Amino acid sequence: xxxxxxxxxxxxxxxxxxxxxxxxxxxxxxxxxxxxxxxxxxxxxxxxxxxxxxxxxxxxxxxxxxxxxxxxxxxxxxxxxxxxxxxxxxxxxxxxxxxxxxxxxxxxxxxxxxxxxxxxxxxxxxxxxxxxxxxxxxxxxxxxxxxxxxxxxxxxxxxxxxxxxxxxxxxxxxxxxxxxxxxxxxxxxxxxxxxxxxxxxxxxxxxxxxxxxxxxxxxxxxxxxxxxxxxxxxxxxxxxxxxxxxxxxxxxxxxxxxxxxxxxxxxxxxxxxxxxxxxxxxxxxxxxxxxxxxxxxxxxxxxxxxxxxxxxxxxxxxxxxxxxxxxxxxxxxxxxxxxxxxxxxxxxxxxxxxxxxxxxxxxxx
Numbered sequence: 485x486x487x488x489x490x491x492x493x494x495x496x497x498x499x500x501x502x503x504x505x506x507x508x509x510x511x512x513x514x515x516x517x518x519x520x521x522x523x524x525x526x527x528x529x530x531x532x533x534x535x536x537x538x539x540x541x542x543x544x545x546x547x548x549x550x551x552x553x554x555x556x557x558x559x560x561x562x563x564x565x566x567x568x569x570x571x572x573x574x575x576x577x578x579x580x581x582x583x584x585x586x587x588x589x590x591x592x593x594x595x596x597x598x599x600x601x602x603x604x605x606x607x608x609x610x611x612x613x614x615x616x617x618x619x620x621x622x623x624x625x626x627x628x629x630x631x632x633x634x635x636x637x638x639x640x641x642x643x644x645x646x647x648x649x650x651x652x653x654x655x656x657x658x659x660x661x662x663x664x665x666x667x668x669x670x671x672x673x674x675x676x677x678x679x680x681x682x683x684x685x686x687x688x689x690x691x692x693x694x695x696x697x698x699x700x701x702x703x704x705x706x707x708x709x710x711x712x713x714x715x716x717x718x719x720x721x722x723x724x725x726x727x728x729x730x731x732x733x734x735x736x737x738x739x740x741x742x743x744x745x746x747x748x749x750x751x752x753x754x755x756x757x758x759x760x761x762x763x764x765x766x767x768x769x770x771x772x773x774x775x776x777x778x779x780x781x782x783x784x785x786x787x788x789x790x791x792x793x794x795x796x797x798x799x800x801x802x803x804x805x806x807x808x809x810x811x812x813x814x815x816x817x818x819x820x821x822x823x824x825x826x827x828x829x830x831x832x833x834x835x836x837x838x839x840x841x842x843x844x845x846x847x848x849x
Contacts (some may be wrong), residue, residue, distance in 0.1 A: 485623075492785035502790045510849075517558050517844015521613065523835035528561040531612040531815055531844055535575055541582075552579045566573045574646060587657040595627045595702035596655075596667035597717040597729065598648035602729035604715065604779040606767035607803065608818075614801045614817035616745075616765040618647070620782035623747035624827045625727040625764035627719065629754075630696055632677030650700055651676060653845075656665070663709040671700040673722070678806070680723050683828055686757030688723070696722030697753075708814065711735035724753040732823070739771040758830050759793070761786045778803035788830050795830055798822045816843045 492513040512535045518531030535556035544764040546551055555575030557566035566574055573592070580589030595600075602609015609617045626647040653671035675693040682689040688697070704717035717732040726749070733743035744766040752759035767780025779802050786795040819840045824833045 488615075506540050506542045508538065510536075510538055512536040513846060513848040514560050515846040517846060518800060518840050519613075519840070519842035520640070521732065521840045522836075523837040529844075530560070530840060531614075531842055532610045532846055533566065533575075533816075534558050534560050537575060538689055547583050550579075550603065551580045551582055551587075554824055558724065570572070570646060572581045574649070576649065578768075580655070584659070585792065586659050586828045587655075590656040591652070592649060592651040592653065594649050594718055594838055595667075595669050595700075597702045597719040598622065598627055598703040600667065600704045600706060600715050601729055601731060601745060601747075602732055603713070604745045605765055606769050606780045607742065607801075611840065612817060614803055614819040614842065616767070616780060616782045616799065616801070619759060620763045620765050620797075620799060621747065622648075622729070622783050623749040623761045623784065625725065625747070625749045625761075627702070629680050629725070630676050630678045630690060630694070630722045648739075650702075653700075663707050665706050666703070667706070668703045669701060670745075671722070673697075673699055682754050682756075683758070687756045689754075690723060698722065698724050709741075724749075725751040727751060741769045743767055757790050757825065758786050758788050759787050760828060767801075774807045776805045776807075776818070778805065786827055786830070792832075795823070795825050795827075797824055812845070813823050814843075817841065 491548055513532060515530045515534055517529055518526060522528045525539060532699040535555055535557055539552065539553035540551065542550040543584040553575045554577045554743040556572055557570065557574045558564065559568070560564060565572060572586045576591070576593035577592050578589040578591035580587060601621050605621050607615030608615065611618050628646055628650055650669065650671045652674045653669050658666040673696040675695050679692040679694060679695050700720060702719035702721045704715060707714045711734055717729045720726045727747060729745060729747040731739060731745040735741045741823045746764045749761040750759060756794055761784065763782065763784040765780055765782035769778045784797045784801040788795055798820065799821045801817065801819040803815065805815045806815050807813045822837050824836050824838060825831060826833060
């Protein structure tokens, strides 16, 4: 008994030392609602990605810190990982160092462009169909076209894969200087299980698990000064598609915030038939006590070289959030798209002018 008590005391002492040296935080959110799209039945859905994460820092002395973060994405209505097929730590898995030089991390995470551009649309960069982030804000750009189970935006049919994160990468975030900050990433050419089917004369096709033809990289510069915010970004993915984007926001009052984004994608390496996509969105948020109104308009234009025409998709969205506390809010959204087309084939989707509605509850912890 005495040996057991001594061992327990020693373990408790060691645990106390470890806890004092490393600060670990468990965080996440649960978002569940009812949603309906014109071509689908009513279902249990989500407005935001549901996450469970662990992150921590360790003070190494002399202003240097070690840090880590791993984050999984899940479906609360079924208990499975997101889309029932993505990696366990789909959200991110990174370790790094932070000091006067900034922050350097290695692993998997959002590209700088994808991480920042979502801040300039009313739905906070959430993947909801009512928002603009996953399609119009980024001009349909896919940051990870060679990931396994890739979606139709790159000539495949399974849309369960991620399109805004990269693996096997190095990430750098600079210190903030006079409101300016730079974020950059660079990834290896490693194959990640997916492939891309080229579209059009002379377009390049990538076999499954083929190595990238170029090192993916992304760079984004931001400026924040009081009520003003701005971003300039450029990114090239593993199949040499490129996107540049500019965004800005201004808070005209504590209640009213305006924002907008313009982006242009060139995918002529893999889609010579419809290589250029331009997109723009404008929006605003207006707070009224515990409530907030969200609204916006977006447009995406793609050149079709075969039929010498322009494919133009428009989106109109309206939403409302009501905060029950600092961590819990109710939401309702309505959105409509017109002339919704498949940007790889140029063919209208089965429902060319869909309406989308949702209502639900979001809780963060």
